Amino acid sequence: MSATVTALLAQVELPDSSSPRLDAELLLAHVLNKPRSFLRTWPEHALKPDELQRYSQLVTRRRAGEPVAYLLGRQGFWNLDLEVAPSTLIPRADTETLVEAALDLALPAEATVLDLGTGTGAIALALAGERPGWQVLGCDRVDDAVQLATSNARRLGARNARFVLSDWFGALDPSARFNLVVSNPPYIAENDEHLGQGDVRFEPASALVSGPDGLDDIRRIIGQAPAFLSASGWLLLEHGWDQAESVASLLDSRGFQSIFSRRDIGGHQRVTGGYWHAG
Ligand SMILES: C[S@@+](CC[C@H](N)C(=O)[O-])C[C@H]1O[C@@H](n2cnc3c(N)ncnc32)[C@H](O)[C@@H]1O
Structure with missing residues (x-):
């Protein structure tokens, strides 16, 4: 499987999510420890094997319904970035x-x-x-x-x-x-x-x-x-x-x-x- 940003985002399957693309981008940016804008700027960036493994694990958990905020450990509220x-x-x-x-x-x-x-x-x-x-x-x-x-x-x-x-x-x-x-x-x-x-x-x-x-x-x-x-x-x-x-x-x-x-x-x-x- 190709592990570039573009390829991973194109493959994502989160049928029960109302925002599958956004969820995938948030999880991918989290694994790369980069802002979401990085994904657009560097679409051909390839993940290292350990990053790919962590991303796959997060997508699996999201597919099972776990909220993105719990997977990231973070949620925005008002003008605050809160740990959750x-x-x-x-x-x-x-x-x-x-x-x-x-x-x-x-x-x-x-x-x-x-x-x-x-x-x-x-x-x-x-x-x-x-x-x-x-x-x-x-x-x-x-x-x-x-x-x-x-x-x-x-x-x-x-x-x-x-x-x-x-x-x-x-x-x-x-x-x-x-x-x-x-x-x-x-x-x-x-x-x-x-x-x-x-x-x-x-x-x-x-x-x-x-x-x-x-x-x-x-x-x-x-x-x-x-x-x-x-x-x-x-x-x-x-x-x-x-x-x-x-x-x-x-x-x-x-x-x-x-x-x-x-x-x-x-x-x-x-x-x-x-x-x-x-x-
Ligand atoms: C709906 S959540 C709201 C959390 C937060 N205020 C927010 O708006 O995101 C309700 C909160 O009330 C707390 N809670 C439930 N019963 C309580 C009680 N008897 N005394 C104090 N806190 C309680 C829960 O642990 C939970 O954190």
Whole structure:
């Protein structure tokens, strides 16, 4: 088999991928430790035997459905290059809607922010990068995720973000108060057929599934958040495309005001938030 860039890209077969050519280019560039543009500039570049073997192994894993981000160990989110691992969710473009909604709020220049279920630290690190005056705390129940987020923060030089192990608010200092609490919690119903399809087959259930209607964790967060919000503060939640009304109703029942939803790039209501005013 010819092992030039052009030949390898022409042969690739990833029938279950929606972007086979892109996947192959990303894997090939990864093996060569070059940017993707290298493949266009040097189409006749021939791989060494060990590179060819590593590339073939990655293509085989991709053919079995493993997400490209896990194969590369990297995923772009907002303006960040994040390390990813199978201990937690691969950050999604939809979640940038939550970051945008948070940045649009009128908050103090030195706001305190809590990111519940931080995973790679994607939301926390995007907010910390955009607002250097904010102090951002991220928590996760999975220790490997906390380690991953901490490592991402260190690599990106984010001094105003730190990460702790906690089951939602459980391990936080009970006297802590935040101007803003954000979360992209698990929100998929446990019998949802999508759990058997695509990338999510390789992502941990602990990052995805939340009871019979997908709302168990959102109920817990909405129930407990007021005790950790400042006298006036915001709670913003990412949720499923059809959950906005339910989340708005849960926020309303708990006493939140100024409830709003925001659409993702696909046009679905993806984020719902409310304002908490004590007293
Ligand atoms: C949907 S993922 C979101 C990850 C990341 N925030 C993002 O947007 O890419 C949900 C995250 O919540 C964490 N998680 C699930 N249950 C939790 C709990 N009870 N307390 C804290 N974190 C939890 C999972 O480990 C996972 O990292």
